[in-house]
């Protein structure tokens with residue numbers, strides 16, 4: 001486990017603690033396999049807990065969940081993230097990790113405020129008009145207290161638990177070392193280093209409570225014109241790394257379904273609006289709340305929905321978003337080859353067997369198509385598809401982990417409100433919109449703009465698939481059959497597009513030329529020249545429209 005780099009004293013202490021907990025839950029073999037027992041002298045003091053382990057009769061996945069809960073917030077969050085990875089873990093582990101809950105202890109006010117008061121250099125009690133030192137809620141990273149600003153606004157203070165950063169940092173360092181070890185042991189296909197790095201990045205960003213405010217404001221901007229979606233306003237003058245201050249959200253907590261019903265709200269509307277909001281974040285904004293579960297929403301008058309807790313957000317590149325859209329359409333259109341191709345490109349490996357994978361995906365698609373739409377669970381469908389990857393020893397890239405997590409939370413929340421909630425139908429307009437946008441003239445213009453700016457004008461008109469092909473070729477994964485089969489098709493399309501592009505240049509020259517003639521001739525314009533120029537101009541415009549139509553048709 002040491003991998004050559006010595007452990008700092010605080011890391012060794014934490015390693016001893018972690019090893020002790022793992023041993024107590026019956027994972028002594030793992031601790032010994034990792035060599036952690038040799039690293040930590042004090043560890044032998046805890047090994048005696050092994051036979052007395054309270055959960056020896058339990059299944060390993062249950063023991064793992066209990067161990068992670070005892071290990072604290074870093075491991076609980078890691079477990080929650082892994083609970084979405086059907087590509088890596090067997091279903092029993094997925095189910096058990098999905099039940100992971102933080103065991104949080106409330107802190108006394110005096111103990112809670114030491115770090116934030118030091119950072120801000122003020123006394124919180126003096127800074128606010130009224131402040132409730134009894135917590136409103138306690139999360140794994142922060143504790144929440146109600147207060148009133150001197151200007152009258154009702155707010156909550158979200159205060160980071162003091163001392164949590166060094167513990168989490170030590171955990172992250174250990175997880176990083178474990179990941180390197182796993183990679184060195186030949187487990188690279190699981191992408192342990194990528195998981196550890198991305199997980200650390202996301203958790204560190206969640207630890208900085210000012211980040212949550214930035215995320216919330218970014219989402220709020222996107223919903224500025226949607227009055228029934230509310231995001232609490234942030235009070236920046238009090239917000240820093242250790243604390244954020246935001247509007248106190250009133251309303252019925254999403255977790256209290258009986259109260260939602262009693263408040264006379266329309267559960268079907270709430271389910272649909274909540275889903276639409278998060279799907280817009282995912283597909284349109286590509287910046288989304290990664291954990292839209294009932295504990296993070298409040299429902300209010302007019303079937304309004306307030307989202308809180310923007311600590312964990314997901315981000316998608318345009319390309320990844322488009323791939324997800326293609327994947328879902330591939331399932332709908334029964335294009336197993338397309339789906340398998342996307343899965344293989346995500347796995348970034350040469351080891352995949354496209355023929356076997358396509359056959360497996362075909363079977364999956366047949367199963368899905370037999371289910372009535374209302375009974376289709378989008379997140380389960382994605383998990384099942386991802387589980388196909390596990391059988392083929394393929395792993396997903398990390399950004400999709402967040403996306404799957406958001407889908408699972410969202411669909412769970414929707415179905416809890418309305419058992420008939422159908423996420424596939426909710427997602428459909430977003431997907432169709434994107435496919436239309438991708439083929440429309442707006443995209444061609446955007447591609448042209450991007451192309452001109454990066455100096456590769458010709459590339460702008462290339463179909464997306466050709467770019468993908470070049471991408472694959474660049475990373476050395478181009479298979480011969482793709483080269484022969486698809487290359488010719490692409491070259492023909494490329495040829496046609498080049499011809500059109502040339503026409504485009506001629507038409508543009510005509511437009512510009514006729515405009516120059518018209519402008520330069522001014523008042524002395526002869527009838528002959530003016531008719532010639534006007535004909536040229538209208539001819540060019542008609543040609544331009546034809547060109548756009550032809551490109552769109554051949555997209």
Ligand SMILES: Nc1ncnc2c1ncn2[C@@H]1O[C@H](COP(=O)(O)OP(=O)(O)OP(=O)(O)O)[C@@H](O)[C@H]1O
Nearest residue numbers: 137139140141142144156232247248249295308309
């Ligand atoms: N703006 C708000 N208005 C009203 N209540 C709030 C607000 N923000 C947080 N809370 C309450 O505090 C609880 C914990 O907040 P939050 O989920 O943001 O903390 P957290 O530390 O990120 O928790 P966890 O890590 O467990 O998700 C919420 O479930 C909610 O009850």
